[in-house]
Amino acid sequence: MNLDQLAEALAEHGLSLRGGFDFGTDDDTPPGPSGRGARSIVLVGNAGGAFWPHFSRWRAALPADLADPLDSWCQDVIGAVAPTFSARAVFPSDRPFLPFQRWAMRAEGLRPSPLGVLIHPAFGLWHAYRGALLFDEAIPLDPVRASNHPCDACIGKPCLSACPAGAVKEERYDHDACRSHVRSASGPSCRTKGCLARQACPVGAAWRYGEEQQAFHMAAFVR
Ligand code: B12
Structure with missing residues (x-):
């Protein structure tokens, strides 16, 4: 091999x-x-x-x-x-x-x-x-x-405050709250731009998916 x-x-x-x-x-x-x-x-x-x-x-x-x-x-x-x-x-x-x-x-x-x-x-x-x-x-x-686990060294942890549904918490990710928000009338920016908590993460920003790809994954996630 x-x-x-x-x-x-x-x-x-x-x-x-x-x-x-x-x-x-x-x-x-x-x-x-x-x-x-x-x-x-x-x-x-x-x-x-x-x-x-x-x-x-x-x-x-x-x-x-x-x-x-x-x-x-x-x-x-x-x-x-x-x-x-x-x-x-x-x-x-x-x-x-x-x-x-x-x-x-x-x-x-x-x-x-x-x-x-x-x-x-x-x-x-x-x-x-x-x-x-x-x-x-x-x-x-x-x-x-x-x-090294990047979250251990992350100061400010912007992912925790960026989610409009409050679904991202240090102890657990609340996928029901996330999905209900993304499906709701106030969810279009997550739907079109992708997960806002994921965007807020400072690690690996150069590897961020393009907008079309993010919208595709988000549509699959809320289906
Ligand atoms: C079901 C599932 C979900 C469910 C989780 C519901 C639940 N709690 O069961 C939902 C639909 C919510 C979900 C969402 C997402 N998911 Co998902 N999901 C899966 C899937 C298909 C099965 C998970 C499972 O049960 N595995 C079986 C158990 C036995 O495997 P395990 O490794 O021991 O289990 C781990 C996971 O279940 C994990 N877990 C538990 N709850 C949750 C919740 C979330 C959101 C995630 C990501 C993991 C996770 O904890 C376990 C121990 O580590 C996996 C693929 C896979 N086959 O694992 C992808 C997978 C975990 N998801 C993935 C991703 C990327 C996502 C999304 C980001 C999709 C997106 N939009 O791009 C979203 C997160 C939402 C967001 N913030 O954007 C990736 C994670 C990659 C990574 N870097 O870790 C995987 C591995 C698929 C892949 N193609 O790589 N997902």
Whole structure:
């Protein structure tokens, strides 16, 4: 398994390798390509909006009312890369939900922000996971380096006061309050400009998604 070649195949679609790990004997391990418990996992995701032009071009050729287009694009693209590398692809939208955030905490040493989203020291809140590749064999991964949690050093914590619905609290993100506000008559700025608490985060501002992408994710979130 050549990780550089895998990274290149994903980069063609604006996607990147987001770390991985070998499963231990105590893990609840999903099946690998052989159907037996996988030996290792690599996460695939986006940092910033690099995949957005690729996805938008793919989508333009399809009916405008296609349900869950981003899920379908991820399945197409990552699903096509997987067999070349003797992997089985799984996705964040698969039911029952797979523990993508738990895997990501282990693969990249990240922790959650008050928004529920894991915060990355470089990309801030502007990243997500688009799939994972499961392997029958152990793969040569660099050991995970624990990174500093950016929220610990954040002075003023602007995310906590920026939410017009008061849904973002240090102790928990209230997704019901968030969704009711975004769906209400007073929610259009969150709907069109994206989550205001996420915008207020000073970490990784250079990786912020474009307005069209933010509006797309917000529409999917309130559907
Ligand atoms: C269901 C779900 C939601 C629900 C949460 C309701 C609930 N409490 O169950 C809702 C619809 C509210 C939601 C919202 C969002 N979500 Co969401 N969501 C998921 C999904 C599909 C399943 C979560 C789950 O149950 N996993 C199963 C358990 C077993 O996995 P786990 O890792 O052990 O579980 C962790 C999460 O459940 C987490 N958690 C619990 N409550 C909440 C609430 C929120 C908002 C989040 C983000 C996480 C979270 O805590 C667990 C332990 O760490 C995951 C994908 C996935 N398969 O995990 C994405 C996922 C967690 N969401 C994600 C994102 C980005 C969002 C949004 C920001 C979407 C957007 N607009 O872009 C919003 C947040 C709203 C905002 N402020 O903008 C990302 C997070 C990426 C990251 N950097 O951490 C994920 C991983 C999907 C992805 N493609 O990467 N989400």
